[in-house]
Amino acid sequence: MEPTERSVGRWVVEAQAQFDAVVAAEQRVEPRDWMPEAYRATLVRQIAQHAHSEIIGMQPEGNWLTRAPSLRRKAILLAKAQDEAGHGLYLYAAAETLGVDRAELTEKLVDGRQKYSSIFNYPTLTFADVGVIGWLVDGAAICNQVPLCRCSYGPYARAMVRICKEESFHQRQGYELLMTLMAGTDAQRAMVQDAVDRWWWPSLMMFGPPDGASPNSERSMAWRIKRHSNDELRQRFVDMTVPQAEHLGVLLPDPELAWNAERGSWDFGEPDWSELQQVIKGHGPCNAQRIERRRAAHEGGAWVREAASAYAAKQAAREGSSG
């Protein structure tokens, strides 16, 4: 029996109520559950962007894999790159539960229709950048991502649990590298300070524009995808990072940084949002380079993927005819 228009209408209303109740009760929405189209679209966009960020994020640090100055650091960095590729795989798999496929998302990445985190459009210029990325960039990512472990969409939340655990490990390794360098030669200490000078402001910008300029936040909060405003997370990151910087012995490049006893928090200056805007629009120092590398790998690997498919088809045919 075909459902009538009215029965479909009633079914949607009930499904929406069910969805709202699940979300409000902090339960998980699963792939087979009904969900509003806008919720699905928001998640696809966010998970894809997150997956792309893991994969593009392999490039700035990967730049130092072949040059790591000790074999132990080389092994650590290589294991981290491997983890990031793994994170990308989990996240693309989570996105696939929403009815998109990885190849399609990769196409959208390489032709610029989907974004990745702008932080990766800055260059890594010394080996200290590897440590600072672990400390500041992974640190900021963790601030952003820990709340996502309780995201309303089940597959994304579960992927984030695993990812956050590994990210924390990476962050500790980054900080440990910086501690080693700060206990080293003058040149090593100078490398660390220079890297902090370059990465501090871009790290703060990882939390997105100020709350007043962040249009989609409210709905994402209602859906329990997002749980804190950009400015809240930024403040949390600053408060967490300032004592770590002191312990390291590096200076954060912000003359306005000051303890505010009243708020029980650190006051800090305003990032250069115009530079961030340039980077977001594609004119950052490394935007073209990052996409080009990913595109070259993807397109250069097409013959390999085609060969694998052709072989699988031949095998299936052979098994079919012999079975």
Added chain:
Amino acid sequence: MEPTERSVGRWVVEAQAQFDAVVAAEQRVEPRDWMPEAYRATLVRQIAQHAHSEIIGMQPEGNWLTRAPSLRRKAILLAKAQDEAGHGLYLYAAAETLGVDRAELTEKLVDGRQKYSSIFNYPTLTFADVGVIGWLVDGAAICNQVPLCRCSYGPYARAMVRICKEESFHQRQGYELLMTLMAGTDAQRAMVQDAVDRWWWPSLMMFGPPDGASPNSERSMAWRIKRHSNDELRQRFVDMTVPQAEHLGVLLPDPELAWNAERGSWDFGEPDWSELQQVIKGHGPCNAQRIERRRAAHEGGAWVREAASAYAAKQAAREGSSG
């Protein structure tokens, strides 16, 4: 009036006599003169091989252009590479006077139908190799080439005059580099000795197989293309080089090297002809790499050459229609 068969026959006999007389009188055969087909073919093969050697010979030293350890040495090496490209151009032009064209010769080089000097199938492993190539390889080349300045074929002889002058300059620069290194640190002296150990025997092999095993030599001598046997030139090179090695303070890696007062020459050991045979057959350390580089440049540059032709054709058409 059509010439009869008999008149053609007589004409050829007369032309041959004329050619023989010119050659015997140490005069020059010029492009428009009649010449025996075998003479022409021998010259094409030899000049092409010589041109190819200039171009392929840019690679072993070119390997150090970006790494030359002083700006002065970088400039010297770059000027030398430029000279070699220039020598290749003269020599291809000389070959073209015999009715072949450069593109055709390049095709024959990259698909292995024509050879270049086997010496360039050895790798350059330190900056001292640059000096040793100048001293030994250019030195051996000069021994081979000086007699060619009196070659019976005019365009080749004239190209050789210019080339030999520049080669001597390169050889002096190579020797001067080695003198500098031998006056330097222990590591620099060790680099020179190591390079001499690797290049000495291949340099001796540049004169070709022993006279008994060199089938085409006699005819080339009659034609005044070649003037000395392989073994004569090899002896001349050894006699010239031994005192230079002593002056440098390097050891030539041949325990049989000894002054023969009777002959007034240096006795020396037998090169490993089986290794040379491997290299000549294409299995040397760098054969595949050298040809591949040349092939990649040639094929990778096809679109540039096509564009230049297309533009020239358009320009000609535009001038035709406006003129």
Added chain:
Amino acid sequence: PADLAAYCLMLGDDALVLSQRLIQWITRAPELEEEVALANLGLDLLGQARRLLTRAGQLDGSGRGEDELAYWREESAYRNVRLVELENGDFAHCVVRLLLFATAREELYRRLADHADPVLSAVAALGVKELAYHREYASSWTVRLGDGTEESHRRMRAALDALWPWLEELFTPHEVELRLGVDPLPLREPVLASLERVLAEATLPLPAAPGRAYVNGRAGRHGVHTEAMGPLLAELQVVARAHPGATW
């Protein structure tokens, strides 16, 4: 003299780094005539670099010679614009980079030819002739490739898109330039006009992309480079650094 030393370093590093990129073309050019020409351009730039670095070492009081400056400075002490350090691409990329750089540098040298510093003015006076040849060489290839085949046109557009955003840095004044009275901003208009003429003849559109962002306000002139710079210097410096104190 500290400012003038810093300025000589900027210009010297531009020349040295672009020369190194040209040198990487040797044995890889599309035609033997181009091997000869690119070596020639590389030699010109290398010569300019040697004179400018030598002058910088005299002026800054450090007593460093050209080799000490070329081989023993680290990346953050190199002051070239980022345009010259970017990795080589295809021959179109080579031609476009030469066109952009040579057009701008010829214009600059023309103005520096009567500079008060005798070395800088001498480098500029000779350099203006060399750069005019470089610009001519690049222009003639730009026209041939732009107005050649469909493929060469497509490659030229891709090279223009890739390189144009790095041009702006050549016109963006550094404080040293402002203090010395050699603000490069006035070069912008004549350079763009010249490029527009060449591109028009080459049937290529003038790109409109804005310049590449700096990193917290810093770029090549402040020692903040691209990821292409580290490997370039590693290659340039490896032999010299393996033998500290040696003479070559």
Added chain:
Amino acid sequence: PADLAAYCLMLGDDALVLSQRLIQWITRAPELEEEVALANLGLDLLGQARRLLTRAGQLDGSGRGEDELAYWREESAYRNVRLVELENGDFAHCVVRLLLFATAREELYRRLADHADPVLSAVAALGVKELAYHREYASSWTVRLGDGTEESHRRMRAALDALWPWLEELFTPHEVELRLGVDPLPLREPVLASLERVLAEATLPLPAAPGRAYVNGRAGRHGVHTEAMGPLLAELQVVARAHPGATW
């Protein structure tokens, strides 16, 4: 112990240099799963290299650690075979090199697993499992690419033609191996038999090309490498050498 130290260096350098070549694939692989797998193979080889270099430094009495050996030896002191140092090509080249190396190294480790030296035998015992996985990975890609499309078949043949001539060096005994009683020549037959099986399944012909000539009787095991080795080491060592005595 000097011979055993030299032997550990040979095997350690093979692993270190091939690991470096695999690492260069990261962010360039044809699929994310391959990024993960190649990193994994690189980590295995890097681990073997670290243990073998450390052992070499203990045995040769020099007191050098893994980093001193990796970062401060010059090219002529590196003892790897030339196969592992050749520049990366396409993914077929990567697969074929892995196939050749892993097949030979698994066979060798199997025989070294009961070597008298406890470190060497431990590396071999663990390594034989790791290399079996590497060989499996390379074999499965060899079959898929050899028996995939026309293009993949063509690329595999080109890679085999390019790499096969370097295989022989792995079976050519060095005097150190002869003195230690670890002549690699007996590996040749089983390795070729194994390769023949994989290539047959992959519909690829067994190449017949002879080995690449040595230079006056010397090759990788004697420190006489190819022109690919210098740039590889320059990259590997550049940061460490810029900071002598530093800890990382």
